[in-house]
Amino acid sequence: MRRDTAAIRSLSLRLSLHPLRRALAAWFRRAARDLPWRRTRDPYAILVSEIMLQQTQVATVIPFYARWLARFPDFATLAAAEESDVLAVWQGLGYYSRARNLHRAAKTVVNSHDCAMPRDPALIRALPGIGRYTAGAVASFAFDLPEPIVDANVARVLARLLDLHTPIDSTAGQSALWAAATVLVPEKGARICNGALMELGALVCTPRTPRCDKCPIRSHCAAFANGTAASLPRKKPRPKQAELAEHCAWTISRGRVLLEQQTGARWRGLWKLPALPTAPHTTPLLTLEYPFTHHRVTLSVFAQPARSPLREHFAWHPLASLPGVPLTAPHRRAIENLRSRACQSAG
Ligand code: SF4
CATH class of the missing domain: 3.90.79.10 (Nucleoside Triphosphate Pyrophosphohydrolase)
Incomplete structure (x- = not known):
């Protein structure tokens, strides 16, 4: 634990942040998938994609995302819809509480923010159903604000980059990851940096067999240097179901x-x-x-x-x-x- 905390503290000193960010950005521009929600800066569309992508694979989300935006193109249309219509359009994605929260968030944006997503990350996070990750994703992807994000993909990349042995689903692990993500995100270009971390986790720094030979940040990676990449990240033992x-x-x-x-x-x-x-x-x-x-x-x-x-x-x-x-x-x-x-x- 002391070793992990020290790793975070020394991140900005030990890692060359600028070369690391540059390597991430160059790779992202070259290798990122062309996903529909990456072609827009519309905070509503980005929020919809982020909520849909929780617990659902990219390939499954793509047709639902298009269908949703055709039926509910903005906060005002969604806010005015009946809940039964909202649930019917969401049908097939499961975890319907996400649709209900999106509906409630749209009503709050319409009633309290003049139909426009607030730029302040604290106000984004105050919307129904929006946690720290989603608020950071909307703030950085839509407004390019220097807000950190930590989802499953980013957590894996950061845990390996730092050779973090604390379980990533523990309080200490989460606070270490958020601290690292906060150090990493640049004042300008947060959209690219955060997108690159997520994409690297999805395409290269994958759960079972990370493709370190193809990794643009291998020279910065402590787990690669220590030969521990395949055994990270660690998680707490699961309670029996x-x-x-x-x-x-x-x-x-x-x-x-x-x-x-x-x-x-x-x-x-x-x-x-x-x-x-x-x-x-x-x-x-x-x-x-x-x-x-x-x-x-x-x-x-x-x-x-x-x-x-x-x-x-x-x-x-x-x-x-x-x-x-x-x-x-x-x-x-x-x-x-x-x-x-x-x-x-x-x-
Ligand atoms: S070098 Fe390997 S373990 Fe390290 S970030 Fe890249 S893919 Fe992940």
């Missing part, structure tokens, strides 16, 4: 499926298969697993007869209209699986 069981009903009538709309914080506004209080004494039609925070959930779906009257928050949905219904991701997976089985047995 708790097991949860979820039992749901598959009730079909005249080409419609019975769904239940969620009102709790977890999936508010989304539809799912109706929950059963206990597991029936029959064989489930389908069983699948999905992760949820620190849990591994086993979802079992049982055939159930239709009952009337319908309970509150329950509704019949035509099977043909399900692509336009905001469903939770695991329940969409279950429904698609059951429908394709039904088609196969009918065919």
Whole structure:
């Protein structure tokens, strides 16, 4: 730990910051991918891309990003939209709380900032759902302000650059990484420097086998010099995942499926298969697993007869209209699986 702190302190002395930044910038101009959100300085579009890229791969995000901007081109349009429309356009990306926060952020920008993203990083960070990383990304990518960023890619690059052995998901590790990112980001050209660190982590300084032979900053890298790159970054041991069981009903009538709309914080506004209080004494039609925070959930779906009257928050949905219904991701997976089985047995 003392060694890591000393490494950060000596960063500006030990590393030649100017040559390091120059090497990053030259490589970025030469090798960076041409991604749609890199062609704009519009803070709204950059914010949308950053929120979508949380927990989702670049290739998956690209079509969703284009579709979102076509439907909600600016803060005003998004702020005026119904939440059901926002969730429907987000559908397929999962983690719907991101869409809700984006919607709330748009309303705040419209109501409190005259429809324009504030330039002050503290005000950006005060918007709903925006943390330190996203605020730094918007401030540097849209306004070229010297704000540091640390995401998973940047954390890996910095941990190796410094030969940092403290777990990067610990408080001490995070504070070391943010301190290093703050030292590294230049007064002018933060957009390029931050973009280069992220891109280097995505393309060269990759998790399992860093391509040090292709790395533009190899001569600055302490892990490369010490032969420790492949063993970094370190993370805290993961707690064992708790097991949860979820039992749901598959009730079909005249080409419609019975769904239940969620009102709790977890999936508010989304539809799912109706929950059963206990597991029936029959064989489930389908069983699948999905992760949820620190849990591994086993979802079992049982055939159930239709009952009337319908309970509150329950509704019949035509099977043909399900692509336009905001469903939770695991329940969409279950429904698609059951429908394709039904088609196969009918065919
Ligand atoms: S030299 Fe290797 S470990 Fe160091 S930053 Fe480059 S790719 Fe990563």
